[in-house]
Amino acid sequence: MRTFKLTSLSAAILAASALVPTTSQATGFIDDSSATLGIRNYYFNENGVNGNAFDRKEWVHGLQFSYSSGYLWDMIGFDYGAGTAVKLDNPANRTGYSVTNLPQDGSSTADANDIAGTNIANLKAKFGDDKMNANIRFGLQRTCTELYCPSGSRILEATSYGTYIEGNIESLKVYGARWTQIHSRNNSFFAEGFQDAMGDEIDHLYIFGAAYKFDNGLGLYAEWGNSEDYLEKQFLKFDYTFDLGSGITLLVDGRWADAEEDGNGYATQGFESTYWNLSGTVTVNDFYVRLGYNKTSDGNWDGEWHANYQQDGVYNSTLDQWQGYNREDERAWIVDIGYDFANIGYPGLVANTYYVYGTDIDDASLAAGANATSSDDNAHEWGHYITYTVQSGPMKDLSVEWQHFRVDNPVGGDEDTNRIKIRYDIALF
Template identity: 30%
Template sequence: MQVMKWSVIALAVAAGTSQLAFASAQSESNGFVEDSSLNVLNRNLYFYRDFRNAGPDRNDDPQEWGHGIIGTFESGFTQGTIGFGVDAIGLLGIKLDSGKGRAGSGLFPTGSDGRSQDDYSEAGGAVKLRLSNTVLKYGDQFTALPVFSTDDSRLLPEVAEGFLVTSNEIEGLELHAGHFTAINAQDQTYHDSIGLKSADVLGGSYSFNDDLSASLYYSDVEDAFKKYYGNVNYTIGLGEAQSLNFDFNIYRTKYDKEYTDTGSSEKNTIWSLAAAYNISAHTFTLAYQKSHGGFDGIGYDYGVDGGGTIWLANSIQRSDFNAEDEKSWQVRYDLDFAEFGVPGLKFMTRYVRGTDADVGDTTNGKEWERDIQVGYTVQNGPAKDLNMRVRQATYRSSDGVYYGSPSIDEVRVILEYPLSIL
């Protein structure tokens, strides 16, 4: 995997040298203030989870409602050979409805009395330098790398601390290198609430053309694991309003013995292949995912390196289908109502089934999940870009070893309204 990683990156560089690099973004800088932006995302989220037949150890069903405000300021870069700038993040979560016995949804911090806090907030900043088309950023930031990705599935997102270099010197080629020392959880505000010691990341992606791209990444998380990731995405045009897309993802994880508590290092390989056929307003998707190896029922593990660090086809609303030796398949259908005169209205449903998981006292653990989502984005008027989504998930497993309950029903209602201040 490592040999392939460097070979593909070298091929991408070689291909890129035969093309003209982008015009220097730094040479086109208008200034620190002139290129600044300030955006505020208002997120209103209702979360309900019903642990059906969970037994006496789990009587509470989380049911909470909150409003989150996510503010991001990005300055421009000063003019000159090397540009300087700053970014800032401001987060505020406000509880609208909860109560003792209904907490634990992951939306809010929970106090010693078992109740969710009324509000919580966090602020951070970062400095950045730009030379040509390469940016060095140090401080608090959101990340979206396949081996280090902050999660944004609740009221407020995770925030990582460290430095990240992003380079786009060659057309089609994007390279990343970074070192991170902390991540704050979505429902916490104190420094490094996840327990990350340090993580080094390296890799990149290359677009060969509009239809074919590849990515290769590596990470080393201190006292946890080393990960290798690869992706190939290919789209075939099949005529007017038709296409076929293939998306392949693979992780190879080597766990440190300090992490497994087994006295020895363990390994896991997990991969997924999805094929999506699009015709006009309809998209039909089939996917298969397979996990090989692991320890104590754990196949592919993540979280200390960011709650979004699982770029696999069958990582969906409730389950990731990533247990030791588990295999799973998915069928999915998407419908875009723009073709029927209602732009902004979309529908999605999917079903995923997993088998042969080595968990607990069985090597044949089974689980399945069905998701339904309806969403609408306002297209114009005073509420333009207001997005409304209703997400429902039904989850069942054969033996209850998944997530502490064999039966879970879940509903999320999400309203998001982005505002561009600058």
């Protein structure tokens, strides 16, 4: 486990928090504290089809303890979290077994190890009031922005080590981050540094962004990031909701992003990729329909910021489903339909289904693919999500979700996937 490297900011915070507070000063620190115990049970059953030999089955149970303090002197606090995950079943006699929720057992690909350890540990400070304020976090945290977000798709979440600063002036938000390490979603170690394609250390990753929400509902968003001697990215977004009356709304969402190599640490010199994405969502009371389009140009989009993990980069498009639909020259469309059953007598039950079609994938991307039975440039995907959350009683807020994806992927191979996720958070205080 790595120890904290104290910056001048963290040293100042620690020194201040070490002072003996009066009872009134400590009241908010104690009274506003909260702790939860998250219980997770995930079952994955993923199989290759149409000649794809991929085969993965995992049944894993996890616990996540999370504590968030209030603010001492209404300014200083800290968060702490620790998790553990154990395998309930995995086919240890299968060769080529791909582990996702847990780490592989040494060099073996046929078994997995259990994990446990700290995954959140950060100091936090806040200043100002509701109209003008600043918030700072330093340490291990799960803070997401438009282009950077540690993965939350496994039994335990990935987190990042670094400093995040956010300022709010009424409707304007500006923020910046300096990340230096990552805590993997499927390992016990505290944090490890970033590496480039050559195996050399990436010292830091910078993120800067801003967002503004106009009184009429128009939202504008911009973000820039740079991973030292590796990649540089830019992202722009707008969204606006039209009220069409009678409980009907239309949300229009447009996004553009660009990435290019920024040093000798990136494997492909001269790399560049751009995508633009447009979608519209019509909501009628508890029912919605979403249509989206995405076009990727110049190269396959690389959402990552470093070469040693695949857990924190973001491909921020509405077409990012099981497949990303972000290969060079690919054009893709999505139709997504969802419904909340609360008003017809089934509160807590929500469901959606979607279909995605991609075409015109660049020949070079197809040639590098893994699906030997497919030589066309089309990709297809049909997915379903059904979630039920208990609304009352001793098991209130327990949720059960079934996910199913049927994927025709000319690059990565065809798959049929079922996942069952059970989640239950207990408020300890």
